[in-house]
Amino acid sequence: MAVKMDNVGIVVEDLTAAIEFFQELGLELEGRTLVEGEWAGRVTGLGDQRVEIAMMRTPDGHGRLELSRFIEPSVVADHRDAPVNALGYLRVMFAVDDLDATLDRLHGRGSALVGDVVEFGGVYRLCYVRGPEGILVGLAQELG
CATH class of the missing domain: 3.10.180.10 (2,3-Dihydroxybiphenyl 1,2-Dioxygenase, domain 1)
Structure with missing residues (x-):
């Protein structure tokens, strides 16, 4: 299937x-x-x-x-401020070519970096940002 x-x-x-x-x-x-x-x-x-x-x-x-x-009907619950370890749907992650340029563009739209930009095993640079209404978005840039 x-x-x-x-x-x-x-x-x-x-x-x-x-x-x-x-x-x-x-x-x-x-x-x-x-x-x-x-x-x-x-x-x-x-x-x-x-x-x-x-x-x-x-x-x-x-x-x-x-x-x-x-x-x-009207919205019944608000989970926008839930931390990354909350149960249920939390974030969507996108692969980007240039993490720094993407962060600059999104900052102009009011996004805020959640923690730090980190490097994972020499393979990825990763971070989370909060977009409009607190939407949690992950960004990953493959290194290579």
Whole structure:
């Protein structure tokens, strides 16, 4: 049985700010739309819902990120400030060509470095940043 990951979803309050942040990282906006109605609620188990969705795509076309802003029903929990060792979904990580340049660009969008940029085994430079609304994003630059 073949399995292929389609996307990772993140719920946000400010969809435009999240789109701009991930565009600055290098993702491309594939589309933005309103999803609503009973059929959508049957999939999520939320009943009648209205959700604005933006689908972002990595430049290589192999990864997608679905950003969602719930209009109805309202958001019920907020995990944006959870530390890296919290249970459940926590972060998404992207491979980048130039970690320092990426950090500079994202800093202009209000991101903040969580800890330090570290080197792992002479193979990667790694770090975490908090983007808009505290979204935790990992960045990795392969050394070589």
